[in-house]
Amino acid sequence: MSHHDTSRTAGLIGLDWGTTSLRAYRMDAAGRVLETRQRPWGIMRLPQVSEGLASPGAGFELAFTETCGDWLDAAPNLPVIACGMVGSAQGWKEAAYLDVPLPLTQIGTRLTVIERQGPTWRTPVHVVPGLIQRQGLPNVMRGEETQVLGAVAGLGETWTEGELLVGLPGTHSKWVSVNLGSAPGHAGQGGLEDPAAQGNEGNQGGNGASVSRFETFMTGEVYAALREHTILGRTMSAAPTPPDWAAFERGLHVADEPEGAAGPLSTMFSTRTLGLTGALPPTAQGDYLSGLLIGHEVAALAGLLRARAARSPQSARPRILLCGEPDLCHRYTLALQRHGLPEPARAEHATERGLWRLALAAGLVQAAPAHTTP
Amino acid sequence: MSHHDTSRTAGLIGLDWGTTSLRAYRMDAAGRVLETRQRPWGIMRLPQVSEGLASPGAGFELAFTETCGDWLDAAPNLPVIACGMVGSAQGWKEAAYLDVPLPLTQIGTRLTVIERQGPTWRTPVHVVPGLIQRQGLPNVMRGEETQVLGAVAGLGETWTEGELLVGLPGTHSKWVSVNLGSAPGHAGQGGLEDPAAQGNEGNQGGNGASVSRFETFMTGEVYAALREHTILGRTMSAAPTPPDWAAFERGLHVADEPEGAAGPLSTMFSTRTLGLTGALPPTAQGDYLSGLLIGHEVAALAGLLRARAARSPQSARPRILLCGEPDLCHRYTLALQRHGLPEPARAEHATERGLWRLALAAGLVQAAPAHTTP
Numbered sequence: 001m002s003h004h005d006t007s008r009t010a011g012l013i014g015l016d017w018g019t020t021s022l023r024a025y026r027m028d029a030a031g032r033v034l035e036t037r038q039r040p041w042g043i044m045r046l047p048q049v050s051e052g053l054a055s056p057g058a059g060f061e062l063a064f065t066e067t068c069g070d071w072l073d074a075a076p077n078l079p080v081i082a083c084g085m086v087g088s089a090q091g092w093k094e095a096a097y098l099d100v101p102l103p104l105t106q107i108g109t110r111l112t113v114i115e116r117q118g119p120t121w122r123t124p125v126h127v128v129p130g131l132i133q134r135q136g137l138p139n140v141m142r143g144e145e146t147q148v149l150g151a152v153a154g155l156g157e158t159w160t161e162g163e164l165l166v167g168l169p170g171t172h173s174k175w176v177s178v179n180l181g182s183a184p185g186h187a188g189q190g191g192l193e194d195p196a197a198q199g200n201e202g203n204q205g206g207n208g209a210s211v212s213r214f215e216t217f218m219t220g221e222v223y224a225a226l227r228e229h230t231i232l233g234r235t236m237s238a239a240p241t242p243p244d245w246a247a248f249e250r251g252l253h254v255a256d257e258p259e260g261a262a263g264p265l266s267t268m269f270s271t272r273t274l275g276l277t278g279a280l281p282p283t284a285q286g287d288y289l290s291g292l293l294i295g296h297e298v299a300a301l302a303g304l305l306r307a308r309a310a311r312s313p314q315s316a317r318p319r320i321l322l323c324g325e326p327d328l329c330h331r332y333t334l335a336l337q338r339h340g341l342p343e344p345a346r347a348e349h350a351t352e353r354g355l356w357r358l359a360l361a362a363g364l365v366q367a368a369p370a371h372t373t374p
Numbered sequence: 375m376s377h378h379d380t381s382r383t384a385g386l387i388g389l390d391w392g393t394t395s396l397r398a399y400r401m402d403a404a405g406r407v408l409e410t411r412q413r414p415w416g417i418m419r420l421p422q423v424s425e426g427l428a429s430p431g432a433g434f435e436l437a438f439t440e441t442c443g444d445w446l447d448a449a450p451n452l453p454v455i456a457c458g459m460v461g462s463a464q465g466w467k468e469a470a471y472l473d474v475p476l477p478l479t480q481i482g483t484r485l486t487v488i489e490r491q492g493p494t495w496r497t498p499v500h501v502v503p504g505l506i507q508r509q510g511l512p513n514v515m516r517g518e519e520t521q522v523l524g525a526v527a528g529l530g531e532t533w534t535e536g537e538l539l540v541g542l543p544g545t546h547s548k549w550v551s552v553n554l555g556s557a558p559g560h561a562g563q564g565g566l567e568d569p570a571a572q573g574n575e576g577n578q579g580g581n582g583a584s585v586s587r588f589e590t591f592m593t594g595e596v597y598a599a600l601r602e603h604t605i606l607g608r609t610m611s612a613a614p615t616p617p618d619w620a621a622f623e624r625g626l627h628v629a630d631e632p633e634g635a636a637g638p639l640s641t642m643f644s645t646r647t648l649g650l651t652g653a654l655p656p657t658a659q660g661d662y663l664s665g666l667l668i669g670h671e672v673a674a675l676a677g678l679l680r681a682r683a684a685r686s687p688q689s690a691r692p693r694i695l696l697c698g699e700p701d702l703c704h705r706y707t708l709a710l711q712r713h714g715l716p717e718p719a720r721a722e723h724a725t726e727r728g729l730w731r732l733a734l735a736a737g738l739v740q741a742a743p744a745h746t747t748p
Binding site for chain 2: 019089090132134137138139140174194215216217218219221222225226229230233234254258259261262263264265266267268269271273274276279293296297299300301302303304307364370
């Protein structure tokens, strides 16, 4: 594989700033990640600021400079882009919600700028807008739009048209329907090569893609709340490593018909009763409950897909791309399999690729010149 | 209406001892409730015992004597019967689970005795067994069996045969299918009169009834966990009094088709998004979420009933009896209505009536002689 040798100087700081954690990427001028840092300073867990300094944004400023200060020391004019709940009403500064359907690259033209009052660097932070779907029950995302863009860009030329369903499991899992539209790449960019290894500079994938709609399931947060704050947690021991996959699959099985017909509000109680009858040891109960909830989520998703296919019979079964923690993606892969849905592909490095793409679209960084094939 | 004038001397102490509270009834020799006390000492919230006295049952003993000590001072040989989680593995002493299907009165023949070490009274406490259903996913109850017995006994001669569905909304709501079997009363007992006013002495209802199966939904506990421990609670203000019924009905509506098809793990997120879009004020969000969850529960119940009717077409649509807090019963009545289920009747005083019935079946108290009609 060949690409021009972009110098390893930094080109962008990308922040993935959610509710419970902050992840920072330092990238070079071609979008390659040079360094990644993770801090526990999600927007609900900011570091404590001494009282005299407690201006509205002080906690955010402190978290940001503690995480990225030395990067800015080395390159004070480095542009900064951030996605996630940092742009919510409870965040550093509220960024817009853009309405779907929406072409993905349009997101990068609507960044919200935070002018910073830092003592040494005044680099502004550019916050990525979220997406909102107003048709039917309203639905929102913040952060996932960036992952979707990165996941689609990472496809290269493997999938170039038709419908794609991007699954983003997590605290709130999202299932995002993407219309790939026109071909995402052109000859010579090596779309099938490992996109992480080649950097982001050449791959123009995703430029024609648009988000058509999305669903949210609060599965991850419900799992945690059930585990920590209901009777189900009382008989459960800590989740084993590696996970108890047999217990997980048993949960998937129960969430399916016929037992699953009573729905998650009912089947979840079996986590306790199977324990009481000696049929499910405490170490297995967490993964069983995980299987139950993920099983109900994917059963509902499969039902929605069937209903849509019935409404528009010409629509093809969408291909599926999963984007998230490997353990969680494996859980969802098993659930998709049980419901006869297509084997999902796995998106890697979607967030950092998405941040780079949005910085490109916003003009914060420049696309490297197209490289030549040997 | 006529009945013999049973003297108002106490005949039984009945305890309804659950996870979060203890309710005690002092009854006369005919089963009429003379006094009711409620204490916050559920089995997970027992009063603190000073360290030297911390024997395994000390917290239970303290809660019991603090609540009922003066009743026992006045009548040291008063029999005591208790139902609920006090008989669980985390309770005062573990009582059996009896397998369903089961004739209701059989429950009273299987009480577990707690021999007490009290300094002045040594009256034992008789603990009611729970029920277990082992077919399919296991299911258990503790306390509701007593309410079901009391609710059925309270029917008098209004309903004497066929199938009855007893709904017990609460932290964990139960839906109990009861086969009424033979006629519950006989001439002269005034089954249509107010059973609470007439006492329990004459009404023999429920003797032929048996529990055939039951379902559990963790709706109440899930509601509390979502409200207190997830992002949904962040935008929600305290539940208004009276409830916001319009918001509740809106939740019921959403839990129905077509939006409800994504299931509760998905629709619950709309509590937040409708708030974000200004379509649901903070004061309305709690009742909206309540409507969503109860709506999903009753939708699932309706589905189970349809599936059973399809399997055995000769079975009649069951009549429904609700037993619980008036506000909660009203919520479930609205949900049943929306799903085209029969208008439920309301059971009153079911717990105390059930405790008395079980004490009778156990021989702890004596049935008063049948009274004569004028």
